Amino acid sequence: MSRARVEQEIRRFLDIGPVQVAELDLQGAEATLRPGPGSPPVTHGQVFLLVRRDGRPIGTLLGLVPEGADPKAALAGPARERFAAEAAAAEAPPTPHTGVPHTSVVIATRERADRLAHALDSMLAQDHADFEIVVVDNAPVTDATRDLVESKYAERVRYVTEPVPGLAAAHNKGVEAARGEVIAFTDDDVVADPRWLTELTAPFAADPGLGCATGLILPARLRTPAQVLLESHGGFAKGFTARMYDPADPPADEPLFPFTAGRFGSGANMAFRADVLRAVGGFDPATGAGTPARGGDDLYGFVRVLAQGHRLHYTPQALVWHHHRETWRDLETQAYGYGAGLTAYLTAILVNRPGLLPAFLARLPRGLAHARALTATREADAGGAPGGHDDRSHPWPRRLSRLQRRGMAYGPVGYLRARRALRAAVVSRGSR
Incomplete structure (x- = not known):
């Protein structure tokens, strides 16, 4: 990969702006908006929103609060519309836990x-x-x-x-x-x-x-x-x-x-x-x-x-x-x-x-295809996964995909090195 391409990817990476993190709990006709853990209260701008229904997580979305708008009002409408089916399903009371183990x-x-x-x-x-x-x-x-x-x-x-x-x-x-x-x-x-x-x-x-x-x-x-x-x-x-x-x-x-x-x-x-x-x-x-x-x-x-x-x-x-x-x-x-x-x-x-x-070898051809898909360059995609979590709003840098493939080639070597290091440590402790 050319140095110019790497520099272009890094510049594009540096242009990515911050996103606020918050939770919106839909409770009947009401909604409660809270900042994420360690985050300040929501203001205008992009918001990564966890949507709950009566405390239960049902999905995420990337919302936008216009400048001067009330954050809760700006986010509650899109959240209700996006997760209408999930919210309805969550209205059914969850099966109570009969006990938890120690x-x-x-x-x-x-x-x-x-x-x-x-x-x-x-x-x-x-x-x-x-x-x-x-x-x-x-x-x-x-x-x-x-x-x-x-x-x-x-x-x-x-x-x-x-x-x-x-x-x-x-x-x-x-x-x-x-x-x-x-x-x-x-x-x-x-x-x-x-x-x-x-x-x-x-x-x-x-x-x-x-x-x-x-x-x-x-x-x-x-x-x-x-x-x-x-x-x-x-x-x-x-x-x-x-x-x-x-x-x-x-x-x-x-x-x-x-x-x-x-x-x-x-x-x-x-x-x-x-x-x-x-x-x-x-x-x-x-x-x-x-x-x-x-x-x-x-x-x-x-x-x-x-x-x-x-x-x-x-x-x-x-x-x-x-x-x-x-x-x-x-x-x-x-x-x-x-x-x-x-x-x-x-x-x-x-x-x-x-x-x-034997089971691994039988799956190996599909495993190689999976590995290629895993590390393939991810293109920007406005669709994304259900719930709006994986929106792929930023292209995945080719350099990171190449590094992951290099890591995959190294992994077995790294594991064998780690085993040798552990054996050496055991021998060293035993000789003291």
Whole structure:
């Protein structure tokens, strides 16, 4: 790709303006408008709007508040019109949860005490009746995280450390420390909706065959071009329709099931039945951020659980707000890391479960087509996905697609390097 083309893409990227984040709750004939977590009150301009009906998320849209207009009035009309069918369906009372399992919330972190504090505050505001919080300080270089937990959260939060760097290693330490029947995972850069944990874990009580659950991830802020660009192409969200993935009844629209694990959810919003996760050996410590593999630890967990015959449930009612990365350099790192994590996790699956190789090879031709589609340059599209979430209002830079393809080529190498590094670390500790 020519230097001139890269510079053109960067200039176009820098022209992307900020977008406000807000929530609009439709309650009968009334509507309540609130700013998103950490956002100021809505003024004029573009607004990324989460639309709720009596508190339940039903969709998103990109709204516009003209200068001098009342924000609520300007947004409520388009929201009611766009989501009339969804709002009507949401008027039916939800099936009440008959109970929630005792749950451990695991948050892995490394030198981000300021972000962690916001995440922990949102955890303590959960309406779940029976849960604990475990913070895993991964390869810390300062005492900032320990000091935060001990000074402000000691009564409600357990603090543990994991010296081996890497998100999967930190999550495994959390699994080891957890006491709950269900273990939920989220990141240190999220703010959780008050009903997040209840909505995420209640399905485990209703379905003994459920091994994993995932939920909805929306942007906490859209202040920088990088954040807006990522979210205009769908961000981390998986839609507003609940879905069950059952290995006994593979979805007809998922010919690569279960190897397209990125469709199931993300590590910032997932939960596992504790005994199921432990039975499959937890997460592969040679995957995940902080290792040469760069990512893939959550996808590995999803596929291992599904491959054991357990179901996975996605629910948009389990909502967290995520702080997206902020700069062009962040997006470059993220694109390369996602590509690497994808093929690293597939390598990890085949190394740890070689019996899945025939099924993988049978799906490989379609898998290659999927990979090409995944990294193809995304053109601007005024249509977008149902609910207006993935509006693709900004073209996806070719450079980011190229970096993701490079990452995919590197992923197996990165995974093998991570395994060697782990073996060396074990030998080193054993010789002391």
